Amino acid sequence: MGHWSENLVDDLARQVGGNPDPEELRRVLRKSAEEIETLSGRTFDPVRRSTTVFETNGLPFIDVPNMHMGSMETADTVWQVPDPVRPEFAAALQVHALVYPSPTARSVADGLGFAGQLVARAARQGALTRDYVIEWLGTFVGYEERKDLFRRVMNSNTRFNVPVIGEAVGGWWIQVTRRLVWITHETQNDGTLVEPLFDRSADDNWIPLAAAEPTLIVAPMTKQPADWAFTARIWPEGAQPPKNRPWRRLASAIHGFGIPTITIDDNSTPYELACQVVLKAYWHRYLRGDEPALRNVVALAYPKQVELIHRKTDAPDLGSAAAMLLEQLIQPGFDPAQGAELTRRYVRRKASIVVMEHHKRESPQRYPWTQLGISERRYYKLLPLFAQKVNGRYQVDYDDIVTRMRDHLDGKDQSREVRAAALDLLQQRGFSHAAARKWMQRHQPEEALDAWPRGPRPQPE
Numbered sequence: 001m002g003h004w005s006e007n008l009v010d011d012l013a014r015q016v017g018g019n020p021d022p023e024e025l026r027r028v029l030r031k032s033a034e035e036i037e038t039l040s041g042r043t044f045d046p047v048r049r050s051t052t053v054f055e056t057n058g059l060p061f062i063d064v065p066n067m068h069m070g071s072m073e074t075a076d077t078v079w080q081v082p083d084p085v086r087p088e089f090a091a092a093l094q095v096h097a098l099v100y101p102s103p104t105a106r107s108v109a110d111g112l113g114f115a116g117q118l119v120a121r122a123a124r125q126g127a128l129t130r131d132y133v134i135e136w137l138g139t140f141v142g143y144e145e146r147k148d149l150f151r152r153v154m155n156s157n158t159r160f161n162v163p164v165i166g167e168a169v170g171g172w173w174i175q176v177t178r179r180l181v182w183i184t185h186e187t188q189n190d191g192t193l194v195e196p197l198f199d200r201s202a203d204d205n206w207i208p209l210a211a212a213e214p215t216l217i218v219a220p221m222t223k224q225p226a227d228w229a230f231t232a233r234i235w236p237e238g239a240q241p242p243k244n245r246p247w248r249r250l251a252s253a254i255h256g257f258g259i260p261t262i263t264i265d266d267n268s269t270p271y272e273l274a275c276q277v278v279l280k281a282y283w284h285r286y287l288r289g290d291e292p293a294l295r296n297v298v299a300l301a302y303p304k305q306v307e308l309i310h311r312k313t314d315a316p317d318l319g320s321a322a323a324m325l326l327e328q329l330i331q332p333g334f335d336p337a338q339g340a341e342l343t344r345r346y347v348r349r350k351a352s353i354v355v356m357e358h359h360k361r362e363s364p365q366r367y368p369w370t371q372l373g374i375s376e377r378r379y380y381k382l383l384p385l386f387a388q389k390v391n392g393r394y395q396v397d398y399d400d401i402v403t404r405m406r407d408h409l410d411g412k413d414q415s416r417e418v419r420a421a422a423l424d425l426l427q428q429r430g431f432s433h434a435a436a437r438k439w440m441q442r443h444q445p446e447e448a449l450d451a452w453p454r455g456p457r458p459q460p461e
Contacts, residue, residue, distance in 0.1 A: 004045050005033035037191035038241055039250060039337065040258030041233050042066055053152075055160040057140075059175050060096040061217045062161060063231050065191070065259060067093070079225035085285045086257075091229040092217050098173065102221040105171025109293030112230060112281050114169040115218045116262070116274035119234060122176060123264050123273075127164050128236045130197050133178055133211045136162050150209065154182045164214060173219050173226075176234065179212040193239055213239070216262065216277075230260075230286055232277065237265035241337045251332035255283045261336035268340050275301030276334070276343070283333045295322040298329070302344075305351035313358040324354050368402050372409065382408070422448035429453065 009025050016025075037043050042065040049071070056062050061081070067090040069082055083091040105111065122128055141149055152158045165176040181187065181194050194210040214234040219226040235241065260280035264273060275297040281287045282294060299306045299322035310321035328350035334343045364370040369379035386404050387394040422445040426436035430453045439451065 005029040041191045053158045061092045063215045081226050081229040094225045102171035105220045105222050111172035112277045113274040115174045116277035117270040120270040120273040153180045181210045183208040183210050232260040234262045247335035248332045260284050263340040265340040271300040295326050298322045298326050309354050312355040418445045
C-alpha cells in the first residue's frame with residue numbers, strides 16, 4: 001500500500017491541467033504530505049491494526065497520536081483517554097492507576113499554565129536535551145540491560161519512553177517523556193522530529209539511537225481512569241522542521257487536526273511557556289474563547305507589550321490592554337516552524353499594530369494618506385515614485401511627499417477628466433463606444449477635436 005498522498009495525484013493533475021508527469025506529481029505530493037505530517041505531528045494513513053509494546057518506566061500515561069477509541073483489545077489495567085476535541089481518537093493511554101487521586105482540580109487553563117512553567121523549569125535544568133537522555137540511560141539501565149534495551153527498541157512496535165517530568169500540581173498530573181527510536185532506512189516517518197543521541201564517528205562506528213521530540217501530557221487527577229487529556233509536542237532550540245510552507249494557509253488545518261506544538265529556547269520564560277501552552281490549547285479548541293485565563297497569561301508573558309498598549313491607547317487597565325493584544329494573536333497563531341524567538345518578535349509586531357490602529361482611528365489627520373484622501377494601501381503603492389529606500393526603509397519628508405503626491409493625483413484626475421470628455425465627444429460624432437475606446441488608445445485626447453468616423457463629414461453651417 002502506497003502513501004496516502006498518492007491518492008491525490010489525479011485530483012492534482014486535473015487542477016494543473018495539460019499533461020503533467022505523474023511521477024513528478026507523486027514526488028511533489030509526497031514531499032508536501034511529509035511536511036504537513038511533521039507540522040501536525042501525526043500521519044493520515046488508512047486505519048490499520050498493529051501490536052505495540054509500551055514501556056513507560058513508571059509514568060501513568062503514554063501518547064498514542066493515531067489510536068481510535070474502541071480499537072484496543074480489552075484490558076483491565078489499561079484505559080484509553082478520549083481526545084476532548086476529536087472524541088473518535090484517544091489522546092493518550094493510561095497504563096497505571098493514579099497513586100494519589102485528587103478530589104478537586106484547578107481550572108483547565110490553570111493546569112495547562114502549570115504545565116508550561118514546569119516545561120520551562122525542565123529546559124533550564126537541561127532535561128530536554130539529549131545529554132539528559134544519555135545520562136538517564138547510564139544511571140537507570142545497566143550495561144548488560146542496555147544491550148537488551150537496544151534490541152527491544154530496534155523493533156518499531158516498541159515504544160520505550162524516558163521520563164523527564166512527572167509531577168502533580170493543583171489536581172493535575174503533568175508529565176514529559178522522550179521516546180527512544182532506532183533509526184534505519186526502513187524507519188517510517190510518523191510526523192515526529194528525532195534527535196540522534198550519538199554523533200557519527202570517523203570510522204562510521206555509530207549507534208543509530210535517537211530520542212523523539214519531548215511529549216507533554218496533562219490530565220486531571222479527579223477521576224480514575226482519567227476522562228480528559230491534553231497532549232503537546234515540545235520543540236527545543238535547534239529543531240529543524242520544514243519552513244517553506246505559508247503558515248497562514250496551513251494554520252486552520254494544523255489547528256483542526258494536528259497536535260499542539262510548543263517551541264522553546266534559552267530565553268523562554270516560565271510565563272511565556274505557560275502562555276504558549278494555553279494559547280495552543282485555545283487554537284486547537286481545548287479551551288473556549290471566553291476563558292478569562294487567555295488574557296491573563298498574555299499579560300504575564302508579555303508585560304512590556306501589554307504596558308505599551310496600555311500607555312499608548314485608551315485601555316482602562318492592563319487586562320483590557322492584554323485583551324486588545326489577544327485579539328491580534330487569535331489568527332493565524334504562532335508558526336511552530338519559526339521557533340520561540342520569532343514568536344516573541346511576532347508578539348512585539350502585533351503590539352505595535354494595536355497601537356498604530358488605535359492612532360489611525362483617533363488621530364487620522366496625522367497620517368499622509370488621510371491628508372490626501374486615499375487609502376493606506378494606495379499611498380504605499382505610490383510611495384516608490386516619490387521616495388528612495390535606504391537600508392530597507394523609505395527616506396521621507398512627509399510635507400514634501402504630501403505636496404508632490406497631491407500634485408500627482410490632481411494631474412491624474414485632470415487627465416482622467418480630459419479622456420472622459422474626449423470619449424464623449426467621439427461618441428457624439430458617431431463613433432461606437434468600442435471604436436471610440438480603440439481610437440483613444442492610439443491618439444492623444446487633444447486630437448479628438450479633429451476626429452470623425454469614416455465617411456462623409458457633416459458640413460459646417
